[in-house]
Amino acid sequence: MPRGENLRVAICSVGSELVMGHVADSNAAWLARRVAETDGSVSAMLVVGDDRDRLVEALRWLAERCDVLVVGGGLGPTFDDLTRDAVADFAGVGLERHDELVVHLERVYERLGRTMPVEALRQADVPATAEVHTPRGTAAGFSLDAACGGDVVRVHVLPGVPWEYRELAERVVLPEVVRLSGGSVRITRTLRVTGLGESGVGEALRPVVDRVSEARNRPEAPEHWVELGLLANEDEVLVRLSVTGPDPETARNRAEPLLREAAELLGEAVTSVDDRRLEEEVGQLIVSSDVSVATVETFTGGRLAATLSSVSSASAHLRGGYVVRTPAMRRDILGDAGRMSPEAGAAGRQTAEALSRAVQRRAGADFAIAVVGVGDDCEPTRHLPAGTATSGVARPDGSVHVEERILPAADREMRRAQGVAFALGSLRGQLAAWRSQASAGS
Template sequence: MKSEIIAVGSELLLGQIANTNAQFLSQQLAEMGLGVYYHTVVGDNPDRLKQAVNTAKSRSNIIIFTGGLGPTKDDLTKETISSLLGRKLVTDENALSHIEEYFKKTKRTMSENNKKQALVIEDSFILKNEFGMAPGMAIEVNDIHFMFLPGPPSEMKPMFLNFGRDYFMSKLGQQEKITSRVLRYFGIGESQLETDIQDLIDSQTNPTIAPLAGDGEVTIRLTARHKEETTAFQLLDELENKINERVGSFFYGYDNTTLIQELMNVLHEKDKSISAAESLTGGLFTEQLTAVKGTSKVLNGGIVCYTNETKRDLLKVSEKTLETVGAVSRQCALEMAENIQSLTNSDIGISFTGEAGPVTNEDQPIGRVYIGIAASGQETIVHRLHVAGGRNTIRKRTVKYGCQLLIKQLNENTVK
């Protein structure tokens, strides 16, 4: 079965609202095993809508419309499609009573055009609107299933969940379910990751593999199809294991998680406190950490020490270090990490210092970064990195590297 979603409304084309309905319906249909092959957006124009429908009929078995069921002149979905299908519009008495009752309860005058919302395509299956006025409907014509849903998400979502899903399942029976899993990686480029698993990509059948790069990270979406969900999960597990045998050192989590969230999870799991000394990142690490629920249980504090004077006076970095090797150095990162840990009585202290550009203050290349990690019972470790990108990209990626390094160290060692 090939599904298509047609969203009707000029406001979508003008960018006044986002087409979240299509996203929601695609997710729901995938869970039901119904593949969505096309998304179409068309304005409030009957000729263009007819063209879109004729195109959809030539390639899809299921066509779902959202929007255009309201009372105004530009709400033309029902009128246009009923004409195209050669079906009359008739008044659904239950829907009309529902609309009349709504106006009585709200003590408003019902205008004549509101009756338009009770019109449905003759012989269609009615989808009750429990959160609005215009009912939805579904009808099968020439082996194509048409479904009409309202545009407002607050009406469309419950209508589909409560009535639309059941309609399709009763008509189509059990379909192969589509189960997806997103694997998240950091510290490896998309091209390198694809090279490392190229033979798996070339031989993919079920599950499928879809790599995607973004914001310094790489994700892989694995998608399996099977009638039994447990079998689909087993297929995903097997393929995930094969992939992570090769690139597992860069793997950090699933689906919509983030590096900062995963760090928070590990800190809670290990029951460890942390503090941060930030020069290059200017408080970005601490800001992101405090945006995650539960921060108060793990974060003791932090210092933004952007100038050498602040590093010396507040963080107690030695004058000798700043004069001889400078702020962008292994020794400075080490002292920053150890001193913030001591000053805040934390289990872990992390420091960030480096050169983000666009000009350099010391004799260091742009992108040179030092991350220091001081942990109770362990020797302080300083990581030297070269981070590519513009100023803000370097700062953001440095925070991610800090999270990744902390997660790895916490998982591999016991911080006393």
């Protein structure tokens, strides 16, 4: 088995429920991310149904393309749990019953106050040459070496229950991958960006992109150890810096200057760093500022309020929300302010400002955020093309901050998601500015 930075890891997930799309394969995605942090590389991923022959065929195909093979799922007690049998076939060995696993199963069922069915003992059967790992549930994982085409492949077999899978991967698989890949680690830092498309983000980051590219053939340069990538989602662009180092601290130190530079180049378009989502960033600002918020939205259909209320710490600060779908309801909310110019209509700066003021007053909130737009069910006007979104943030001092943006998505659902991200970004900016002004005045 080769060692060093070219260590290849393959992942096989077993279960007909995965193949049929009834359950998402979250285990493989999680493990792939963790393998990337070890500086190993995932060479292939397969999902296979509960069929013994097909699983053996899949294991042989994967073994030709990897040094370490991780198999997850199919270790339960029922007739369709066939992974242990297929792995034994693949390795050319039989199954052996382990007395310590029988005792473990008996104790589990005793604690549950249940009689152990005979079928449960299948979970005590393991391929003859395998090393058994202490189970956290009822199914034990195991590891073995298997010959394949003149090479030896290291095979790790894990239970499919996510918490069992991940615990055993952390305890057994990942430390071995780190050791075999040369002991280096890789960390990923992420900037979340809204308001700019993928090409706009790339253009803004041109100085960083050029420097990383130039350093590819210069190992002495700090940027040599950095990979830069962009991932466009429906409502944001992720900027990912993957950095390799001999240890986590060195990798973090290599990442930090580039992360700061990228954040400065992107400015206010950066909504959060790493795993914190935009709504969590806004929620933290709401809580730390101890302010109340209300919402009013037209084409986003209540998603803005739902997104804010999903942040548990901030939900108590949310006074309420309005979803406006008709001119009559808009006039009812606006009251006397509803006598706007005919050109204002359902969208535009005047409407966003008036709605945010009206809802702020009705809800008795410190801040109110309105997001209106020209959606698929609203005809474009002479002044506002399709896809135009406008936000209005009413502040405690009586002012309203208004922003306007063209949302690039053609799909209705994606445009709604972009509208929510746009509104949250506007609210975030005003909350941050309010806190800054309060700090300066104290």
